Amino acid sequence: MTMSPYNRDQLEAITMIRRYMGELKRGQMSQIKRKIESYLGFRADAAEFQKKYFSALCTQKCFTSQTSACCGREGIATFFADMVINLFLSSDEEIDSLSQTLIHDSGGLNCVYLTDTGCLWRLKPIVCEMFLCQHAKDTVLGGDVNLQLQWEKLCQREKRYTWPSRPVLFDDLERLFIKKGYDSPLMYFHQSPGLLRVKAQWKNKKN
Numbered sequence: 115m116t117m118s119p120y121n122r123d124q125l126e127a128i129t130m131i132r133r134y135m136g137e138l139k140r141g142q143m144s145q146i147k148r149k150i151e152s153y154l155g156f157r158a159d160a161a162e163f164q165k166k167y168f169s170a171l172c173t174q175k176c177f178t179s180q181t182s183a184c185c186g187r188e189g190i191a192t193f194f195a196d197m198v199i200n201l202f203l204s205s206d207e208e209i210d211s212l213s214q215t216l217i218h219d220s221g222g223l224n225c226v227y228l229t230d231t232g233c234l235w236r237l238k239p240i241v242c243e244m245f246l247c248q249h250a251k252d253t254v255l256g257g258d259v260n261l262q263l264q265w266e267k268l269c270q271r272e273k274r275y276t277w278p279s280r281p282v283l284f285d286d287l288e289r290l291f292i293k294k295g296y297d298s299p300l301m302y303f304h305q306s307p308g309l310l311r312v313k314a315q316w317k318n319k320k321n
Contacts, residue, residue, distance in 0.1 A: 120188040121216045194300040195284035196239040
């Protein structure tokens with residue numbers, strides 16, 4: 115079975131991150147865990163908001179009916195930093211499961227990581243956490259100003275880690291690996307024309 119370019123890029127990222135992690139000393143591992151601590155706090159708050167207000171609707175509308183627009187095959191843009199953080203939180207067995215799933219992917223309409231029991235990631239990609247379809251927004255947020263404000267605050271918090279108009283975590287994590295000679299198509303903060311333009315604009319303002 116020929117592996118798709120999407121699966122190949124994902125598997126290569128997992129392999130290099132795992133290799134990098136194996137080279138780190140305990141103190142270096144602790145430094146990275148401290149670096150992502152604030153982000154994990156944000157993710158916990160975002161997950162709680164989603165669970166409280168959207169879980170029932172999204173499960174019925176998309177997951178149960180298997181008509182999900184947000185978990186479509188090869189439609190999930192995973193950042194390299196997403197993968198780094200997830201693997202740092204995952205056991206060897208969980209990482210093995212991700213790799214084997216990519217290798218033995220049998221196809222289908224849904225994301226390769228989506229199983230009958232949910233997502234295989236310990237901490238799913240940020241685009242998955244923060245995506246809300248228009249139906250979900252209209253049904254849950256529509257007319258509720260307080261909930262709209264809560265969601266907007268979460269979206270602003272997300273940008274502190276993922277929008278490089280200032281130094282952000284996702285850019286920093288990519289840089290750690292680049293300094294060690296690693297490269298991946300998932301390193302969008304160093305390869306995406308759009309994100310590079312945002313970084314350049316920030317640097318011009320700074321100067």
